[in-house]
Amino acid sequence: MALKKDLKQKMISEIDGNKNYISVEIELQYQPDLIHLLREEINYIGQRFYYKSKDYKLEMCGIGYLLEARYSHLEHDEIYEYWQNIKEQLNTMVFHEDKHHLKFFGGFQFSEHSLTNEWKDFGMSHFVLPKFMITKENGRCYLTYTDHSHKFDIDNIEEILNIVESKAQARTVSEPKMVANKDIQSEEWKALVTKVVALMNESVALQKVVLARRRKIEFQDNVDVEDALQRSLDSNEASYLLLFESGKSQFISQTPEQLCQIENGKLYTNAIAGTIARTEDESENNILKDELLNDSKNQFEHRYVVDSIIHDIQSFTKQLEYDKKPTILTNKHLYHLYTKIQADLLSENVLEIVNQLHPTPALGGFPKVEAIKFIEHEEFGTRGFYGSPLGYIDLENNGEFIVSIRSMLVKGKTATLYSGCGIVKDSNAISEFEETDLKFKPMLKALGVM
Numbered sequence: 001m002a003l004k005k006d007l008k009q010k011m012i013s014e015i016d017g018n019k020n021y022i023s024v025e026i027e028l029q030y031q032p033d034l035i036h037l038l039r040e041e042i043n044y045i046g047q048r049f050y051y052k053s054k055d056y057k058l059e060m061c062g063i064g065y066l067l068e069a070r071y072s073h074l075e076h077d078e079i080y081e082y083w084q085n086i087k088e089q090l091n092t093m094v095f096h097e098d099k100h101h102l103k104f105f106g107g108f109q110f111s112e113h114s115l116t117n118e119w120k121d122f123g124m125s126h127f128v129l130p131k132f133m134i135t136k137e138n139g140r141c142y143l144t145y146t147d148h149s150h151k152f153d154i155d156n157i158e159e160i161l162n163i164v165e166s167k168a169q170a171r172t173v174s175e176p177k178m179v180a181n182k183d184i185q186s187e188e189w190k191a192l193v194t195k196v197v198a199l200m201n202e203s204v205a206l207q208k209v210v211l212a213r214r215r216k217i218e219f220q221d222n223v224d225v226e227d228a229l230q231r232s233l234d235s236n237e238a239s240y241l242l243l244f245e246s247g248k249s250q251f252i253s254q255t256p257e258q259l260c261q262i263e264n265g266k267l268y269t270n271a272i273a274g275t276i277a278r279t280e281d282e283s284e285n286n287i288l289k290d291e292l293l294n295d296s297k298n299q300f301e302h303r304y305v306v307d308s309i310i311h312d313i314q315s316f317t318k319q320l321e322y323d324k325k326p327t328i329l330t331n332k333h334l335y336h337l338y339t340k341i342q343a344d345l346l347s348e349n350v351l352e353i354v355n356q357l358h359p360t361p362a363l364g365g366f367p368k369v370e371a372i373k374f375i376e377h378e379e380f381g382t383r384g385f386y387g388s389p390l391g392y393i394d395l396e397n398n399g400e401f402i403v404s405i406r407s408m409l410v411k412g413k414t415a416t417l418y419s420g421c422g423i424v425k426d427s428n429a430i431s432e433f434e435e436t437d438l439k440f441k442p443m444l445k446a447l448g449v450m
């Protein structure tokens with residue numbers, strides 16, 4: 001598709017020669033399929049992201065990284081400053097009635113650890129500014145092109161428009177050939193659960209800790225991540241869906257869990273902890289939901305998460321609102337206990353809030369510091385982005401971050417899946433093992449092996 005001559009003229013006339021970056025946005029009159037758009041032909045593998053919000057209101061993808069802010073430590077303030085600096089040097093132009101949709105996308109690894117080989121394609125703190133971005137929001141679709149001022153070329157928009165147009169339709173997925181599927185240190189993991197339960201019963205220092213385990217799946221050919229995303233979308237889970245690439249690594253999460261959303265001075269967050277498996281039988285499911293709502297072990301696990309979130313956000317919020325009793329959050333295979341929390345913000349730095357909240361005891365434990373220490377010393381392997389905050393900040397400093405569970409790290413022919421569960425003093429290693437097995441399901445399905 002060619003751009004109209006008068007639009008081109010208008011773009012050129014609006015360029016501010018004093019700014020280092022230009023970001024132009026136009027509205028598309030059709031809705032391309034974003035997963036299909038990510039497919040190989042575009043030649044930006046290793047420099048792409050995808051994000052779909054849980055309520056389907058926002059779906060976006062970034063293709064090509066114009067700028068990357070990556071640090072080998074957890075640097076929330078530096079990343080925030082980096083973004084504020086870019087914004088000052090940015091000449092944004094919109095050629096439609098809505099706001100500009102450019103986003104700074106990325107996240108932070110679970111905790112400070114020495115960067116293991118497995119995760120070193122990503123920084124400990126890692127955010128990217130996309131060269132091309134397609135956003136679908138509120139039924140409309142936008143193309144955003146951002147570049148250095150001296151490289152900005154309107155013909156690039158026409159080039160990408162042609163690709164976008166040719167990828168309008170979804171494609172069917174192919175059948176992968178799995179060659180291995182094995183748990184990593186499963187017996188050791190069960191023994192660790194038993195050990196921590198004994199420890200909790202001896203002393204009160206550690207009251208809840210989330211322990212994660214991994215499973216490695218190998219295929220004959222490279223994992224097709226676009227197929228994996230497509231299968232996740234087709235599963236119709238009430239969840240977010242995210243892809244973040246760097247180098248030869250591709251991280252995918254289909255999580256039901258939001259860490260926080262900041263919108264116009266308001267903070268939205270929630271507690272999700274306490275789990276029971278669903279069945280095929282709806283009348284049995286009603287009994288199970290009642291059981292979960294009245295089960296003291298699960299209530300106890302959930303309470304820690306709510307109390308800890310309230311504690312962590314108190315110093316930078318007012319007008320805190322939340323229900324005193326949890327409700328049920330329904331996933332495809334699981335029910336979780338759920339409490340919605342919202343408040344008015346005193347700070348506008350979304351990354352400071354992310355830093356304060358992460359990890360909630362839904363992924364770390366309680367007390368927080370002891371739990372993180374325990375995880376770092378005792379858990380097998382490095383979490384990397386598993387359970388960590390990933391998301392975006394926009395031009396108004398609004399943003400949303402997810403807790404990236406139900407996730408996997410893909411490298412070529414191998415996918416490493418992560419799953420964890422909260423351990424308290426009444427936990428039992430076998431049932432926790434079964435719970436983590438269920439939590440592998442979304443990614444096993446995404447890979448087409450279930």
Ligand SMILES: C=C(O[C@@H]1C=C(C(=O)O)C=C[C@H]1O)C(=O)O
Pocket residue numbers: 210257272273274275336362363405406418419420421422423439
């Ligand atoms: C840690 C995970 O899930 C978390 C732990 C839960 C629990 O222990 O009940 C429930 C939901 C999530 O907050 C995971 O899926 O890997």
